[in-house]
Amino acid sequence: MGEHSYRLTVTWTGDRGSGTSGYRDYAREVTVETDGKPLLLGSADVPFRGDATRWNPEELLLAALSQCHLLSYLHACVSAGVVVTGYTDHASATMLQQGNGGHFTEAILHPEVTVAEASMLDAARAAHELAHDWCFIANSVNFPVRHRARVTAGPDN
Structure with a gap:
């Protein structure tokens, strides 16, 4: 480690x-x-007063949370024998500005996951909890990171 x-x-x-x-x-x-x-x-x-065409720190933090969950989730799925064939997250976060400072109040991940077979759905849903526990970034922030996942089986199932 x-x-x-x-x-x-x-x-x-x-x-x-x-x-x-x-x-x-x-x-x-x-x-x-x-x-x-x-x-x-x-x-x-x-x-x-920033440039809308460039990444800002708030977006980068949300991207780090989303990517960390995704990578942790894929690992959890491999460990559980779940074959993931698609994953897209429409993540969002809320920040509260207070004077010249502020803080994030929450982040919500909205992963849309496709797995190879319907028999994998329950394990695929449960893997999100493990991914949350394993995510280094989510474990490093002082605001809640929630996930509202939608898991479906591939088109042939």
Whole structure:
């Protein structure tokens, strides 16, 4: 098991020539990079003067929760003998802003899962509980992460 470390570089690219001389005088654009991976373009969310065409930290947190659940779920399904043939999550989260700060109040994952056979449905539904317990990201946040999964058997069943 052990300890795992992660490293990346975030660089502010929003200097318009006068730095942070005023709240409206700089852009919120950043790049996120790590060795061997494509550059990720980030910004603040639009209400905070960000660029809507770039990923914001709130979206990235939700994406991390969704992806972690998905990967944990696939592992749980393999362990239970469930063959997953499709998985799409329409995740959502709510953040409460308070002054210059705030916090997430909840995240809700809405996985739509397809399994190979109808006989796998019960085990596939139960695997979501294991995935929730195993998800490193969900275990690291201080707000509830819920899942409302829909599991169906493939078209031939």
